[in-house]
Amino acid sequence: MPDGPLLVYGPRSLAYDFGPNHPLSPRRFGPGIELLRAVGAEPGLAPEPAADAELEWLHAADYIATVRRFSRDPGGKPVAGIGPGDDPAFPGMHDAAASVAGGSIRAMEAILRGDVEHAYHPGGGLHHAMRARASGFCIYNDVALAIARARRDGLRVLYVDLDVHHGDGVQALHYDDPGVLTISFHESGRSLFPGSGFVDELGEGSAAGTSINVPLEPLCGPEPWLAAVRTIVPQLAAAFGPDIVVSQHGADGHVWDPLAHLSLTTTAIGEAARLVDRVAHRYAGGRWLATGGGGYAVYRVVPRAWALTWLAGAHREAPARLPSEWRARWAGDAARWDETPLPAGFDDLPSLASERSLSPAAAVRAKETVSLVRTVLVPALLGVAEERGWWRPDEGEPETAARAAPAAEAPPAGSDPTVVADLTTEMVERLALSARVVAPADPRVAWELLRAALRDGAVAAGAVIGEWLVGIALAAPGAPAAPAQTDGVDRLVALGVAPAWRRSGLATAMLRALVDEQDRRGRALVALHTVAERDVFDPLPRAVRRGVAESLARASGMIVTAAPPRIAAADTDARIAIHIPPGASPDLRARAGEWPNSL
Numbered sequence: 001m002p003d004g005p006l007l008v009y010g011p012r013s014l015a016y017d018f019g020p021n022h023p024l025s026p027r028r029f030g031p032g033i034e035l036l037r038a039v040g041a042e043p044g045l046a047p048e049p050a051a052d053a054e055l056e057w058l059h060a061a062d063y064i065a066t067v068r069r070f071s072r073d074p075g076g077k078p079v080a081g082i083g084p085g086d087d088p089a090f091p092g093m094h095d096a097a098a099s100v101a102g103g104s105i106r107a108m109e110a111i112l113r114g115d116v117e118h119a120y121h122p123g124g125g126l127h128h129a130m131r132a133r134a135s136g137f138c139i140y141n142d143v144a145l146a147i148a149r150a151r152r153d154g155l156r157v158l159y160v161d162l163d164v165h166h167g168d169g170v171q172a173l174h175y176d177d178p179g180v181l182t183i184s185f186h187e188s189g190r191s192l193f194p195g196s197g198f199v200d201e202l203g204e205g206s207a208a209g210t211s212i213n214v215p216l217e218p219l220c221g222p223e224p225w226l227a228a229v230r231t232i233v234p235q236l237a238a239a240f241g242p243d244i245v246v247s248q249h250g251a252d253g254h255v256w257d258p259l260a261h262l263s264l265t266t267t268a269i270g271e272a273a274r275l276v277d278r279v280a281h282r283y284a285g286g287r288w289l290a291t292g293g294g295g296y297a298v299y300r301v302v303p304r305a306w307a308l309t310w311l312a313g314a315h316r317e318a319p320a321r322l323p324s325e326w327r328a329r330w331a332g333d334a335a336r337w338d339e340t341p342l343p344a345g346f347d348d349l350p351s352l353a354s355e356r357s358l359s360p361a362a363a364v365r366a367k368e369t370v371s372l373v374r375t376v377l378v379p380a381l382l383g384v385a386e387e388r389g390w391w392r393p394d395e396g397e398p399e400t401a402a403r404a405a406p407a408a409e410a411p412p413a414g415s416d417p418t419v420v421a422d423l424t425t426e427m428v429e430r431l432a433l434s435a436r437v438v439a440p441a442d443p444r445v446a447w448e449l450l451r452a453a454l455r456d457g458a459v460a461a462g463a464v465i466g467e468w469l470v471g472i473a474l475a476a477p478g479a480p481a482a483p484a485q486t487d488g489v490d491r492l493v494a495l496g497v498a499p500a501w502r503r504s505g506l507a508t509a510m511l512r513a514l515v516d517e518q519d520r521r522g523r524a525l526v527a528l529h530t531v532a533e534r535d536v537f538d539p540l541p542r543a544v545r546r547g548v549a550e551s552l553a554r555a556s557g558m559i560v561t562a563a564p565p566r567i568a569a570a571d572t573d574a575r576i577a578i579h580i581p582p583g584a585s586p587d588l589r590a591r592a593g594e595w596p597n598s599l
């Protein structure tokens with residue numbers, strides 16, 4: 001294995017050239033590749049054009065024919081997004097764009113074969129290209145094609161897009177595929193191209209919940225941005241259980257970038273890349289394809305962002321300072337393009353962000369958006385587990401001592417499970433947890449989490465066959481953030497049954513047992529059902545999921561109502577279910593009814 005990610009770069013990338021005054025300039029490869037070499041990366045895979053049959057995995061055949069026509073005759077009448085503006089035609093544009101796609105596809109294949117663990121394609125990440133339309137400097141969607149390549153092998157893909165622009169093309173091309181989870185952090189479409197990427201773009205049909213968008217306001221700054229990445233990516237990776245991570249590391253969120261306004265630093269960009277590396281190792285067997293993306297401060301920002309991304313995959317710290325030879329080599333060009341002075345270090349000085357480049361209001365809005373995304377798109381069990389300290393999503397490997405079935409194993413079908421009204425920690429420790437019962441994709445993590453929950457005072461009903469736990473209904477006490485308001489109120493955080501025992505009334509029986517237990521204890525039970533609550537390996541269509549959740553809740557004596565407007569605006573199928581114990585005080589009734597508004 002090479003010392004660090006396989007670096008995908010070759011002369012054909014330089015041919016992707018919209019002209020001297022276009023922001024996406026091949027000028028960036030000179031300083032970028034030289035800095036990568038200075039930190040130890042050597043080009044190891046030179047991109048060659050992808051075959052038409054490969055491009056056709058996602059692109060329309062007549063669109064490819066159109067690109068070929070412009071390639072021969074750039075003067076043709078503008079069509080399919082190609083023409084004056086963002087995506088002008090140029091001679092040889094098909095070969096150039098197909099080479100970028102070929103680079104990402106071959107890099108994916110190197111990872112799939114196990115030749116390398118990580119690969120990095122700085123010229124890739126052309127995430128705006130659509131099925132039959134060029135957009136935002138992108139002709140063919142190399143990242144979406146690399147994902148399609150992994151899907152052809154049946155692998156589940158987590159895609160993380162850190163470019164300042166919404167990853168609309170990748171989202172659109174995999175919008176109805178429940179096996180691809182896309183997460184995009186970007187400047188809001190209200191102020192920036194392409195104008196999309198709002199929280200309510202959740203995915204379609206059975207893929208609802210697999211399209212995640214975190215729109216941030218201009219001048220948001222590095223801390224809120226990094227906090228968003230930290231509190232969303234590992235959590236969703238744990239829920240989704242990817243086989244491979246693909247990421248796009250556009251450098252255009254930087255405060256010096258001329259096209260956008262998020263005011264990030266290279267320090268934050270590097271830290272986000274290291275987080276993606278950790279997520280790949282913990283949740284995807286180490287398989288990680290990273291690409292570049294936008295970035296239009298060609299001398300001051302892009303080379304450092306590229307080097308930091310590669311170093312993240314090499315598991316090495318950046319040197320303290322930029323090599324003086326590199327700075328000497330590029331100082332003149334930087335001055336010519338009005339990018340002076342060149343910085344001294346890989347990381348930015350903390351003083352880089354000034355009052356003019358940061359907005360406290362945008363930071364507050366970022367927190368609200370992240371909270372909404374977590375409420376709607378992270379399974380309740382994982383959100384509560386993290387808040388209550390049952391589990392840390394971005395730390396270490398799960399304990400190997402955990403008793404849980406590998407995903408393929410299951411207890412013998414045919415026999416009837418027994419519903420146990422009040423599971424204890426001791427019982428769970430004697431039982432193995434079947435796969436695909438509750439939220440974490442890895443049943444070992446689910447088992448650990450369940451054990452920690454019961455120790456912390458959670459109440460669970462379970463379905464047991466022999467040594468196996470094949471169903472769980474779990475209620476967590478209160479909300480740590482609002483102990484007074486949630487006194488006497490528990491939240492239903494998980495309700496699930498292993499695939500072989502579904503549609504047999506088991507979930508209703510467990511939920512009834514839990515509701516009865518709540519009555520005995522005089523405590524209320526509240527549930528929020530969103531698109532996050534699904535079997536990620538074989539999700540039902542969105543409307544069916546909602547119907548099942550509603551009838552389960554009603555059959556168990558809960559009252560179903562609409563979700564609060566803030567949640568419903570993001571997820572129209574979200575529902576609240578409430579059970580109040582008989583004889584509850586007006587005070588408890590009020591608190592249980594009020595709780596959904598605090599979510």
Ligand SMILES: [Zn+2]
Nearest residue numbers: 118277281313
């Ligand atoms: Zn790594």
